[in-house]
Amino acid sequence: MIVGLFNDSFPPVIDGVAITVKNYAYWINKKHGLSYVITPAYPKYKDNEEFEVIRYFSLPLIFRPPYRLGIPFLDINTIKKIEKIPFDIIHAHSPFSTGLLGLYIARKKKIPIVATFHTKYYDDFKSATKSDLISKIAVKLIVEFYNQVDEVWTVNHSTAETLRSYGFKKDIKIMPNGTDFIPPENPQEYREKINKIHNLKEDEILFLFVGQIIKQKNIELLLKSFKILKDRGYHFKAILIGTGKDEKYFKDLTHKLNLDEIVIFTGKILDRELLKAYYARADLFTFPSLYDTSAIVLQEASAIKCPSLVIENSNIAEEIIDGYNGFLSQNDPYIYAEKISQIISDRERLKSVGENAQKTLYKPWEKIVDKVVERYKKILNLQKEHINL
Template identity: 70%
Template sequence: MIVGLFNDSFPPVMDGVAIAVKNYAYYINKKYGKAYVVTPSFPGYKDEEEYEVIRYFSIPVVLRPPYRFGIPFLDLKAMRKIESIPFDIIHVHSPFSSGVLGLYIAKKRKIPIVASFHTKYYDDFKEATKSDFIARLGVKIIVEFYNRVDEVWTVNSATAETLRDYGFKKEVKIIPNGSDFIPPRNIEEYREKIERLHNLSKEEVVILFVGQMVKQKNVEMLLRSLKVLKDENISFKAILIGTGKDEDYFKKLAEELKIEDRVIFTGKVLDRELLKAYYARADLLAFPSLYDTSALVVKEAAALGCPSLLIKGSTVAEGEGVIDGLNGFLSEDDYINYAKKMKEILSQRELLKKVGENARVTLYKHWEEIVDIVVENYKRLLDKYKGKQ
């Protein structure tokens, strides 16, 4: 089986979709045949994956660094390469340049194409343009794209509902995300690595955030809740991992709130073993995003027995199946209540440990298991496609 995985983000641009594509490619290539990743170029970056990554011409997305806007049809060399590969099936993970390219290849070769829906695009368009009209128009164009593929997948029922709210009427298949982390036996060594790196005591309470540094992730609310904890003389260190267009804004806000002594901004962490160590050392993953449709970080944290504090009613909370006090924690969407909830649960060490273990059992699933399911669905779709011919 030869699979083409088309997406607009891929390392060094790291987000949940890029991580999903990376793991799809790795396990397909390892167990089932050949996988090619097709994605925009990134100046100065050299791919060192076990499978082939094909890059096409791109320019910066000014409003959303470090993302790139791909223009594949201007890159004749890349197009010749892509068109020479005898793909059996195309799987696109974005409706933008890579999705359009994948659809073009699939229709030209008369092979099946799957499209995964990952993102609340209306929110992205509204944030970028400040126009409800343009955001709705953008969503309409995206729905038209998904109407043209053979099958649409998404990561959970809540995300499928978002796509239906956009006007999509066809069937949506649920294929969940996984995690590439394997729970380590020597977890104390991972914890000590972070303690040495940031000069933390073993007793220090660590609150972790992992994600893009953009306002849609509700990071400002998190910082204001940390201010409340400090004002109430709660001892903690907050570690915020990630980068994005609003990173400088958040650093300045931390200074204005006078919590810069409690907050560590690490920037991007590409080393997966180091990231695993951060989860291992964290007492709580604070992820108050209302924007995300699914959160790989919640599954990653669960793999290390770290529970998450999410927003009640959010797509992430409902989609991941987080139950307050059982396999995670839920809070109202305001900084006073979020701080109150953090104070309450961080004071109950045994509860934290128990909920973290329940998260590992109920929320964690390794990517290899997920890709096994993915390939079975590819085969089903290929058989169905052959039956039509």
């Protein structure tokens, strides 16, 4: 089987969809056939993957660095190269330039195309344009893209409802995300590594956030909650891993809230073993995002038995049972802070919840991609049956 994976982000641009595409490509290539990733070019970056990455002409996306605006049809030579690949199936992970390129290739070759809806695009457009009208028009165009593909997937039922709220009326298949993390046999060594890097005491409470440093992730609530805890006399450290267009805003807010000695911004961490160590050291993964649909970081945390505190009724809260395999809070900094206070007051319960998170939420990418390929085969068989009618 030869699969084309089309997406607008891929390392060195790191987000949940880029990680998804990378793991799809890796496991398809390793176990099921050949995979190609098609994505916009990134200046001075050289790919070093076990599968082929084909990049096409792009420009900076001014309002959303470090993302790139792909313009495939200004790169005729690359288009010709892609057209020559004998794909069996195309999988688009974005409805924008690269997804449209995937749709073009699929229709030209008369092969099936799957598209996964990953993101709350209305929120993205509203943040960028501050206009309800423009955001609604953009979402209408996005729905039109999904109407043209052969099968639509989302990562959970909550995200399927988000797509339906945009006006999509066709069938939606659920295909969850996974993680490449393998639970460590020696978590204490990982903990000690972070203690050494940040001069932490072994019993010092550590909260962790991993993700893009952007306002949509609700980081302001997180910092205000830390301020409330500090003012109540709690002693702890908080580490925020990631980069994003609002990094300066949140660093300034950290200073304004007098949290400089408590909150640490590490920037982007590409070393997966080092990132695993941060999860192993954290007592609680604090992730109040209302923007994410199915945060891979929750999978990463659960793999390392690090329980998460998320906002109730958010898409990412779908599989979390409060007090059993994670924790839920209302979307309010005072309530979030109070919930943290309750959680850290019972360390044995916290440990038990982390163990349950690993048992119930952890899904390795290998098993997820096995299911993905099984579904690809069904789609291809349905196409053959249709042709033979």
